[in-house]
Amino acid sequence: MTASVFFGCTFIAFGPAIALFLFTIARDPLRVIFLIAGAFFWLCSLLLSSLVWFITVQISNKESSSQQKGLLIFGVVLSVLLQETFRFGYYKLLKKANEGLLMLSAEETMPISIRQLAYVSGLGFGFMSGAFSMINILADSVGPGTIGIHGDSQHFFLSSAFMTMAIVLLHMFWGVVFFDSCEKQHWWSLAVVVISHLLVSCLTFQNPQYVGSLVPTYIIVFLVGLWAFFCAGGSLRNLKLCLTCKDKDFLLANHRPR
Amino acid sequence: MGECCVRPVTPQAGVNGRVLRKAVILRLVSMGECCVRPSLLRLVSMGECCVRPVTPQAGVNGRVLLKAVTPQAGVNGRVLRSRSLLRLESMGECCVRPVTPQAVSMGECCVKRSLLRLVSMGECCVRPVTPQLESMGECCVRPVTPQAGVNGRVLRKAVTPQAGVNGRVLRNAVTPQAGVNGKCCVGRSLLRLVSMGECCVGRSLLRLVSMGECCATEAPVPTQNQHPEPGVTGVRSRGGGGGPGAEQNGQAPPQRPPQVVESEEDEDEELTLKYGAKHVIMLFVPVTLCMVVVVATIKSVSFYTQNDGQRLIYTPFPEDTDTIGQRALNSVLNATIMISVIIVMTMVLVLLYKYRCYRVIQGWLFLSSLLLLFFFSFIYLKEVFKTYNVAMDWITLAVIVWNFGVVGMICIHWKGPLRLQQAYLIMISALMALVFIKYLPEWTAWLILAVISVYDLLAVLCPKGPLRILVETAQERNEPIFPALIYSSTMVWLVNMADTGLGHRPMTRKNSTEAPITQVESQSLALGPAPLSPPEDDGGFTPNWMGHQEHQLGPLQSTDETRREIQQLPSARPVMDDDDEERGVKLGLGDFIFYSMLVGKASAAASGDWNTTLASFVAILIGLCLTLLLLAIFKKALPALPISIFFGLVFYFATDNLVRPFMDQLALHQFYI
Numbered sequence: 001m002t003a004s005v006f007f008g009c010t011f012i013a014f015g016p017a018i019a020l021f022l023f024t025i026a027r028d029p030l031r032v033i034f035l036i037a038g039a040f041f042w043l044c045s046l047l048l049s050s051l052v053w054f055i056t057v058q059i060s061n062k063e064s065s066s067q068q069k070g071l072l073i074f075g076v077v078l079s080v081l082l083q084e085t086f087r088f089g090y091y092k093l094l095k096k097a098n099e100g101l102l103m104l105s106a107e108e109t110m111p112i113s114i115r116q117l118a119y120v121s122g123l124g125f126g127f128m129s130g131a132f133s134m135i136n137i138l139a140d141s142v143g144p145g146t147i148g149i150h151g152d153s154q155h156f157f158l159s160s161a162f163m164t165m166a167i168v169l170l171h172m173f174w175g176v177v178f179f180d181s182c183e184k185q186h187w188w189s190l191a192v193v194v195i196s197h198l199l200v201s202c203l204t205f206q207n208p209q210y211v212g213s214l215v216p217t218y219i220i221v222f223l224v225g226l227w228a229f230f231c232a233g234g235s236l237r238n239l240k241l242c243l244t245c246k247d248k249d250f251l252l253a254n255h256r257p258r
Numbered sequence: 259m260g261e262c263c264v265r266p267v268t269p270q271a272g273v274n275g276r277v278l279r280k281a282v283i284l285r286l287v288s289m290g291e292c293c294v295r296p297s298l299l300r301l302v303s304m305g306e307c308c309v310r311p312v313t314p315q316a317g318v319n320g321r322v323l324l325k326a327v328t329p330q331a332g333v334n335g336r337v338l339r340s341r342s343l344l345r346l347e348s349m350g351e352c353c354v355r356p357v358t359p360q361a362v363s364m365g366e367c368c369v370k371r372s373l374l375r376l377v378s379m380g381e382c383c384v385r386p387v388t389p390q391l392e393s394m395g396e397c398c399v400r401p402v403t404p405q406a407g408v409n410g411r412v413l414r415k416a417v418t419p420q421a422g423v424n425g426r427v428l429r430n431a432v433t434p435q436a437g438v439n440g441k442c443c444v445g446r447s448l449l450r451l452v453s454m455g456e457c458c459v460g461r462s463l464l465r466l467v468s469m470g471e472c473c474a475t476e477a478p479v480p481t482q483n484q485h486p487e488p489g490v491t492g493v494r495s496r497g498g499g500g501g502p503g504a505e506q507n508g509q510a511p512p513q514r515p516p517q518v519v520e521s522e523e524d525e526d527e528e529l530t531l532k533y534g535a536k537h538v539i540m541l542f543v544p545v546t547l548c549m550v551v552v553v554a555t556i557k558s559v560s561f562y563t564q565n566d567g568q569r570l571i572y573t574p575f576p577e578d579t580d581t582i583g584q585r586a587l588n589s590v591l592n593a594t595i596m597i598s599v600i601i602v603m604t605m606v607l608v609l610l611y612k613y614r615c616y617r618v619i620q621g622w623l624f625l626s627s628l629l630l631l632f633f634f635s636f637i638y639l640k641e642v643f644k645t646y647n648v649a650m651d652w653i654t655l656a657v658i659v660w661n662f663g664v665v666g667m668i669c670i671h672w673k674g675p676l677r678l679q680q681a682y683l684i685m686i687s688a689l690m691a692l693v694f695i696k697y698l699p700e701w702t703a704w705l706i707l708a709v710i711s712v713y714d715l716l717a718v719l720c721p722k723g724p725l726r727i728l729v730e731t732a733q734e735r736n737e738p739i740f741p742a743l744i745y746s747s748t749m750v751w752l753v754n755m756a757d758t759g760l761g762h763r764p765m766t767r768k769n770s771t772e773a774p775i776t777q778v779e780s781q782s783l784a785l786g787p788a789p790l791s792p793p794e795d796d797g798g799f800t801p802n803w804m805g806h807q808e809h810q811l812g813p814l815q816s817t818d819e820t821r822r823e824i825q826q827l828p829s830a831r832p833v834m835d836d837d838d839e840e841r842g843v844k845l846g847l848g849d850f851i852f853y854s855m856l857v858g859k860a861s862a863a864a865s866g867d868w869n870t871t872l873a874s875f876v877a878i879l880i881g882l883c884l885t886l887l888l889l890a891i892f893k894k895a896l897p898a899l900p901i902s903i904f905f906g907l908v909f910y911f912a913t914d915n916l917v918r919p920f921m922d923q924l925a926l927h928q929f930y931i
Binding site: 028029030032033036037039040043046047049050051053054057068069072073075076079080083128129131132133135136137139156159160163164167200201204205207208 | 867
């Protein structure tokens with residue numbers, strides 16, 4: 001447990017997210033605000049779910065460890081459902097705010113589109129979720145100690161970092177897909193998002209067996225990422241144009257509208 | 259030479275026309291393209307197809323008219339996108355919105371209902387404007403009364419007559435006869451500004467004359483006054499002032515009755531939207547930096563979390579008592595004493611300010627900033643060196659502390675680069691917060707935070723609240739409020755308009771009263787000095803300077819004729835771009851201190867959990883965001899503490915007691931949610 005473990009795990013867990021933030025969000029103050037608001041909404045959902053969990057623990061039998069584990073699993077499932085509910089609530093709030101702003105402002109276009117909001121809010125959720133999962137572990141990794149000295153897994157920090165990265169990316173993809181399916185009223189894809197979130201969380205129940213949890217999680221990351229790419233309007237043609245620098249829209253993306 | 263029309267076309271469709279895709283009832287002229295929709299227009303030669311029904315005579319050399327166009331839309335007009343009711347001049351572009359007639363030649367499209375006649379080379383007015391924008395005038399974006407802006411630039415808001423011949427944007431309503439070489443009245447000035455005046459940034463009741471600047475907000479129309487103006491008193495009359503005749507200011511009287519002044523609320527909302535986000539970020543960054551400094555110090559330097567048994571004299575009751583009841587009682591008493599000290603200090607400050615004892619206030623704030631910059635930073639440095647076991651000799655330390663302190667005093671009290679001043683304000687806020695964290699016992703600190711937000715709410719919003727009195731007094735006197743007690747995100751350099759050949763004289767003036775002030779907090783261990791600048795009622799145009807100018811240039815001879823002449827000249831003076839982006843936003847240092855104190859206490863608490871710190875941090879930022887939103891809506895001084903501290907406290911206690919056990923259990927089993 002040295003500085004290298006600390007920095008390595010930090011960059012594994014938060015590297016993609018920070019890069020996305022620096023390159024796409026940091027320049028635009030409106031996006032930063034919506035990112036922080038998204039983080040706040042995730043925090044509220046966590047608060048609510050831990051309140052419920054706390055109450056159930058208080059009224060339960062504190063001695064029985066299997067009951068406690070069962071309650072914890074219940075807490076996880078509840079938390080996932082509440083997160084998705086709060087994501088939906090955030091979506092509704094943003095729609096209302098956008099309509100209000102459109103009515104008020106004299107311009108015809110909104111300063112920020114619903115797709116950008118989906119991306120930004122998903123990333124906000126991801127940041128907060130990753131931070132809450134990882135920061136205490138990172139703080140501990142700076143100090144002295146030996147991992148797994150009592151026979152636990154030696155890859156605790158590394159697997160936590162990879163899992164956190166997966167969760168952050170997944171939240172972002174889920175955000176995009178979620179908002180898109182709410183816009184188009186495809187309730188089935190909404191259900192798929194919720195189910196995939198539940199799936200990922202439930203995969204972590206087998207956690208000292210990292211192969212069983214990390215590999216399927218990354219497969220899900222890849223699949224959901226692909227789905228989010230197509231939802232956001234990407235296509236093979238776009239990708240080709242972008243990669244060969246022939247995409248006029250992309251090249252003009254930095255031009256300000258008159 | 260035409261191609262086939264693929265649909266039935268009426269006769270004479272497409273001489274050199276290409277394929278007409280749909281029925282055309284038009285006579286396409288030679289070299290016209292096919293109309294793809296039913297066009298009711300007569301496209302002139304070389305015109306393109308109208309894709310929507312257009313009234314006749316759309317587009318002489320016009321391109322495709324997309325929407326219906328009233329007659330005579332666009333001789334060389336380009337595409338009229340909407341129902342244009344305008345006559346586009348030759349070479350004019352198409353109007354995309356309905357425009358009233360007479361959008362003159364070389365005018366571009368009026369994109370909104372312009373009620374104006376755009377003069378040659380004028381741009382489009384994007385909002386309804388009253389008639390008679392002078393030649394070479396730019397578009398008025400708000401309704402302007404006649405005679406706004408000869409070489410004027412865009413008048414952003416309604417302007418009373420004769421606002422700003424070479425006018426720049428007047429930010430607020432101006433009553434007539436605002437002086438000749440006047441500067442802006444920053445508060446409710448009842449003065450007459452002279453020509454070459456700068457903008458009135460407050461509720462000015464003056465009329466800016468030639469070379470004056472534009473009013474940027476709605477002029478006080480009698481029926482639409484949002485701010486009741488006091489009566490004009492003490493108007494100094496200078497030569498050439500006068501009665502209604504001079505109000506024309508050298509212009510021919512308007513030919514049309516002035517239009518109704520449009521409500522400016524939608525304008526404000528748009529500006530709010532565009533610039534509000536930027537201001538929020540301008541405050542997020544320093545608040546975040548201050549919190550980061552405090553949390554980093556708390557986590558690394560153990561001095562600030564040690565309980566030495568020392569207490570401030572303001573909190574005499576100890577908290578390590580035997581029973582919880584006793585502890586609660588002690589903390590309540592401590593909080594009461596502290597709050598009453600703060601209240602008394604605030605009252606004393608307000609009284610001193612009201613009775614103009616500026617020297618006393620200055621001295622007081624000078625001493626307290628001295629204390630902070632030298633003594634507290636010395637202690638901080640000492641503890642940091644102790645923590646990291648850095649060997650340091652006294653001489654080097656003395657040099658470092660001396661330089662740090664002196665540069666800080668200069669930056670805060672006098673002048674300095676903006677970033678350096680902001681950095682020093684952040685540093686002294688952090689130092690103050692650390693002192694509070696160290697010396698206030700646990701329960702006392704939380705109680706003080708709660709009570710001070712309530713006090714802040716009352717002090718700023720109640721009509722007799724001391725802080726509100728302070729703010730209003732400062733606004734009346736056109737003075738900045740203790741610039742060093744407030745963190746400001748911008749500083750405005752206003753170039754002296756009078757180019758007397760002595761060179762430009764830049765003056766720094768912080769637009770303290772321009773942007774609504776969020777909060778002014780003065781503590782007992784008061785923060786930062788107040789270099790109260792002397793009341794600049796003459797705007798720097800001291801009698802000395804005026805005499806000097808008259809000596810150099812001869813007495814001012816501004817008459818109607820000369821003013822008219824000047825107004826006809828194209829404006830060569832580079833006008834400073836002082837639109838709304840440059841308006842900053844201000845936050846009191848007390849807010850910084852209490853936010854950082856909350857987050858620092860959250861990280862110093864026994865559990866040492868980072869999640870709690872993070873949760874309080876996000877909650878405070880969201881509270882600040884909401885406060886700024888309210889500020890943008892209400893546009894007056896608002897307390898910045900209540901919402902943020904309330905959210906911060908709720909999230910701190912909830913996270914510490916509810917979320918932490920949950921997350922600990924999850925981390926133990928390595929479950930992820």
